[in-house]
Amino acid sequence: MKSFAVIGVGRFGRAVATTLYTLGCEVLVIDKNEQIIQSIADEVTHAVTVETLDEATLKALGIRNYDAVIVAIGDELEASMLVSLMLKELGVKYIISKAQGELHAKLLTKIGIDKVILPERDIGERVANTLVNTNIIDFIELSPEYSIAEISPPSQWVVKTLVNLDLRTKHRINVISIINGKEVNVNPRPEYTIKNGDRLAVIGCTNDINSLNKTKI
Missing domain, CATH: 3.40.50.720 (NAD(P)-binding Rossmann-like Domain)
Structure with missing residues (x-):
């Protein structure tokens, strides 16, 4: 504990x-x-x-x-x-x-x-990130370099498995959990298939997370 x-x-x-x-x-x-x-x-x-x-x-x-x-x-x-x-x-x-x-x-x-x-500054930055990056639902900065974000998967990701998406290699991010409704899948298996309505909690470099908004798979 x-x-x-x-x-x-x-x-x-x-x-x-x-x-x-x-x-x-x-x-x-x-x-x-x-x-x-x-x-x-x-x-x-x-x-x-x-x-x-x-x-x-x-x-x-x-x-x-x-x-x-x-x-x-x-x-x-x-x-x-x-x-x-x-x-x-x-x-x-x-x-x-x-x-x-x-x-x-x-x-x-x-x-x-x-x-x-700085609570007001930090909240302001989180709001700005969610406004600019349309796929990002929430955003938490862990350090100047690294962040955790809750994202809506782009349509190109749906019906693909995590192993096929290979997000760690292609985008340098790791999926730490997947949320759908009240279900929370912590540390999902590589064969998990992304579904409509999924929300992904990812961790990685802030720049890499922000770049997801511009990337198509």
Whole structure:
């Protein structure tokens, strides 16, 4: 079971924490507001009220043992920077920090945070990608180079098997799941035949995914 810690329980932090818990992950949430912690306690694994977050407290909570820590206190720049820096110095495996603006994002990047999130910018980019690339239903950037996208297969793909399409060789993308209605086929077999109504979750270089909109098979 993967484990995550979320520091700061605003709208963003709550959404991340409760979704991870729903997906079967162990989730620790930390916030200075006791009422907020009480309101989310039944929706996560552990919920802790901490008025002053320092290195000793983070160590006592076993923060280094979590697979990733999400710093969701983007509205308080100084607190966000301080907590992110402490996590970095404590050797946390993977740190995701929410930024409140471009300057905040640059500062977080400078101190070596693994992933910096600007929610409005990131959502805007996802919407733009789905508008420009008509086959793309949804789009998630994993890094500057790689993304996951949910796509509608071009008509030329329908009634062809994955092995015949050979998407890995021809387009440098991998199909990680296929969704049709309520059915989800994770890691589909090579002989799977694409059907009308299928939605493919693919992973690959962002440029390769974007190029699918211009490609015919």
